[in-house]
Amino acid sequence: MRATIIHGERDVRVEDVPDPVLATGPEASGRDAIVRVVAACVCGSDLWPYRGVRPTEEPRRIGHEFVGVVEEVGAAVRTMQPGDFVIAPFVISCGECINCVNGITTSCLHGGGWGSEGEEGFADAGQGERVRVPLADGTLVVVPGTPAAELIPSLLALSDVMPTGHHAAVSGGVREGSTVAVVGDGAVGLSAVLAAKRLGASRIVAMSRHEDRQRLARELGATDVVPERGDEGVERLHAMFDGIGPDVVLECVGTEESMDQALRSARPGGQVGFVGVPAGGPELPIRQLFSTNVGVRGGVAPVRTYIDELLAEVLDGSLDPGRVFDMEVPLDDVAEAYRAMDERRAIKVIVRP
Amino acid sequence: MRATIIHGERDVRVEDVPDPVLATGPEASGRDAIVRVVAACVCGSDLWPYRGVRPTEEPRRIGHEFVGVVEEVGAAVRTMQPGDFVIAPFVISCGECINCVNGITTSCLHGGGWGSEGEEGFADAGQGERVRVPLADGTLVVVPGTPAAELIPSLLALSDVMPTGHHAAVSGGVREGSTVAVVGDGAVGLSAVLAAKRLGASRIVAMSRHEDRQRLARELGATDVVPERGDEGVERLHAMFDGIGPDVVLECVGTEESMDQALRSARPGGQVGFVGVPAGGPELPIRQLFSTNVGVRGGVAPVRTYIDELLAEVLDGSLDPGRVFDMEVPLDDVAEAYRAMDERRAIKVIVRP
Numbered sequence: 001m002r003a004t005i006i007h008g009e010r011d012v013r014v015e016d017v018p019d020p021v022l023a024t025g026p027e028a029s030g031r032d033a034i035v036r037v038v039a040a041c042v043c044g045s046d047l048w049p050y051r052g053v054r055p056t057e058e059p060r061r062i063g064h065e066f067v068g069v070v071e072e073v074g075a076a077v078r079t080m081q082p083g084d085f086v087i088a089p090f091v092i093s094c095g096e097c098i099n100c101v102n103g104i105t106t107s108c109l110h111g112g113g114w115g116s117e118g119e120e121g122f123a124d125a126g127q128g129e130r131v132r133v134p135l136a137d138g139t140l141v142v143v144p145g146t147p148a149a150e151l152i153p154s155l156l157a158l159s160d161v162m163p164t165g166h167h168a169a170v171s172g173g174v175r176e177g178s179t180v181a182v183v184g185d186g187a188v189g190l191s192a193v194l195a196a197k198r199l200g201a202s203r204i205v206a207m208s209r210h211e212d213r214q215r216l217a218r219e220l221g222a223t224d225v226v227p228e229r230g231d232e233g234v235e236r237l238h239a240m241f242d243g244i245g246p247d248v249v250l251e252c253v254g255t256e257e258s259m260d261q262a263l264r265s266a267r268p269g270g271q272v273g274f275v276g277v278p279a280g281g282p283e284l285p286i287r288q289l290f291s292t293n294v295g296v297r298g299g300v301a302p303v304r305t306y307i308d309e310l311l312a313e314v315l316d317g318s319l320d321p322g323r324v325f326d327m328e329v330p331l332d333d334v335a336e337a338y339r340a341m342d343e344r345r346a347i348k349v350i351v352r353p
Numbered sequence: 354m355r356a357t358i359i360h361g362e363r364d365v366r367v368e369d370v371p372d373p374v375l376a377t378g379p380e381a382s383g384r385d386a387i388v389r390v391v392a393a394c395v396c397g398s399d400l401w402p403y404r405g406v407r408p409t410e411e412p413r414r415i416g417h418e419f420v421g422v423v424e425e426v427g428a429a430v431r432t433m434q435p436g437d438f439v440i441a442p443f444v445i446s447c448g449e450c451i452n453c454v455n456g457i458t459t460s461c462l463h464g465g466g467w468g469s470e471g472e473e474g475f476a477d478a479g480q481g482e483r484v485r486v487p488l489a490d491g492t493l494v495v496v497p498g499t500p501a502a503e504l505i506p507s508l509l510a511l512s513d514v515m516p517t518g519h520h521a522a523v524s525g526g527v528r529e530g531s532t533v534a535v536v537g538d539g540a541v542g543l544s545a546v547l548a549a550k551r552l553g554a555s556r557i558v559a560m561s562r563h564e565d566r567q568r569l570a571r572e573l574g575a576t577d578v579v580p581e582r583g584d585e586g587v588e589r590l591h592a593m594f595d596g597i598g599p600d601v602v603l604e605c606v607g608t609e610e611s612m613d614q615a616l617r618s619a620r621p622g623g624q625v626g627f628v629g630v631p632a633g634g635p636e637l638p639i640r641q642l643f644s645t646n647v648g649v650r651g652g653v654a655p656v657r658t659y660i661d662e663l664l665a666e667v668l669d670g671s672l673d674p675g676r677v678f679d680m681e682v683p684l685d686d687v688a689e690a691y692r693a694m695d696e697r698r699a700i701k702v703i704v705r706p
Contacts, residue, residue, distance in 0.1 A: 099621050104620075104621040259639070267452075268455070269460070269655075289649065290627070292460065293652035295650030296637070299644060300646065302622075
């Protein structure tokens with residue numbers, strides 16, 4: 001089959017790789033499934049190795065967001081059968097260990113990542129034609145029936161960006177009436193705007209200096225747009241909210257500057273919900289947190305835990321997280337998807353095998 | 354009058370200072386009160402300057418926890434009158450600004466600290482015979498009636514340690530059924546045990562290696578005691594809670610070691626509630642927080658916000674936070690109070706003018 005391999009900085013290629021097969025033999029648990037990928041996408045975090053910020057030691061599979069149709073299941077798989085449409089969260093999880101039971105599926109004691117070897121063998125990455133999914137019952141979410149084609153982008157968004165934006169909002173403690181600022185206007189930041197709106201925020205400020213993203217942010221629920229950053233951004237936010245800042249700031253970037261801005265923007269006693277993958281730091285200034293009582297909570301989003309709740313709303317048409325996709329390419333053109341996101345020509349790109 | 358002055362490392366003295374008087378003149382707001390101190394105490398944070406960790410640039414008044422009787426009030430004071438018994442939180446607050454309305458009285462836009470000049474003039478420190486209290490309505494809490502002598506320690510504990518332990522527990526998200534570990538066996542750590550118990554924690558581990566404090570911790574609600582620290586302490590806690598650690602860790606020390614231990618002890622998705630005054634750091638490791646989804650929240654406790662709720666239980670006899678006091682000295686012997694706490698001969702010392 002064909003699958004995407006990253007070779008190094010700005011070098012992703014689609015190549016022939018072995019077809020995935022169910023594990024066999026006496027040690028096979030029978031808990032795996034083979035999924036034909038219907039749609040995958042490129043994540044902002046895929047750009048770190050693409051840009052060389054995180055070096056690629058040797059060529060490896062890439063892609064951790066996909067939806068598809070189950071083709072085969074192992075003997076022990078209970079919750080799905082061939083033909084089922086499934087959403088794959090960006091982390092593999094067993095669904096049974098204490099961390100999964102606690103809802104922190106990203107800390108699953110038996111799980112792992114796409115495109116790598118794990119406790120139950122190799123899992124293909126998402127940007128390819130097919131994927132062997134270990135721990136299929138714990139990992140995959142079955143979508144009832146056969147979803148309409150126009151629902152695919154929103155279902156795909158449930159594999160990462162929408163639940164990640166939701167995790168930022170939940171971690172930030174957004175509730176009915178909260179005032180919220182969102183740092184970051186990528187797909188996750190825009191999803192966080194949507195998530196904050198969904199949780200009842202009364203005012204949502206999108207921090208963005210790109211006109212198309214500002215417009216989309218407003219369509220997704222932002223009540224205000226602030227293009228300023230750094231000190232000026234902090235001052236603008238303070239001025240907008242009683243001179244002290246909003247209740248909650250959602251940090252959806254992961255740089256030192258964005259976290260600093262988030263921490264200084266939240267009001268005393270407020271909270272920063274963060275999901276930006278920390279790109280080399282920074283460490284958090286404890287004395288500042290101590291004196292302001294601003295809390296910090298977040299991290300790698302336990303997407304699997306959130307999908308059921310969000311899926312119901314996608315299926316009844318009340319939630320449309322697929323709007324963050326603004327470009328689509330066939331699998332063979334995956335390099336163009338990376339380029340478009342790297343150059344910020346696209347917010348998020350669907351890749352169709 | 355007599356009041357405590359810190360001159361430098363291990364040098365506190367009781368000296369004659371001017372009697373406090375209500376502000377007069379055309380610029381006086383009339384919002385101050387004069388309080389005769391009935392009982393004060395020494396805080397763990399007073400030991401930082403006492404030990405020279407924070408240098409004392411010039412002699413200054415010290416003490417920020419006291420209860421007493423109102424002797425005089427300014428013309429604009431509405432909620433108290435001479436003869437009223439009052440509790441003074443460790444920070445002065447107006448009760449009317451946006452941060453006070455939000456309950457973060459420690460970030461009051463007009464408040465300040467004891468023993469220093471503020472927007473509304475000088476406020477005496479607590480370890481003395483009398484105190485001029487600016488912004489009396491916002492700052493002081495009136496205790497109804499005339500409290501019995503045996504209630505004084507528990508009322509005094511409401512000026513700082515009990516609400517601070519409560520703030521740790523609230524910031525850590527302790528609720529019915531939570532599993533909790535408390536790092537620190539000083540008066541605040543012990544108060545945090547009591548606070549966690551009060552909020553319904555199902556299991557509370559006191560981290561302590563001192564037999565008398567272990568015993569008191571158990572009496573206040575600890576179900577387990579762990580004397581180990583560092584890596585061994587973390588391992589013990591993990592082993593006690595499904596191999597992953599408790600839901601919540603309350604950090605009540607403020608050193609790099611204690612915060613590190615707290616962060617590594619909490620389960621994935623857990624929370625660290627912290628109130629230990631950060632002694633020079635550390636900064637928080639963002640990648641560790643990101644990968645574990647452990648949240649961090651806390652800081653300088655907005656005591657004023659919590660007193661009403663806790664006072665009701667002290668008055669009806671269901672809450673006895675005064676048990677953390679294990680020594681009492683007259684004001685003239687305040688130096689002995691500092692020595693006893695510095696040498697950990699005493700947990701917390703009442704000072705009686």
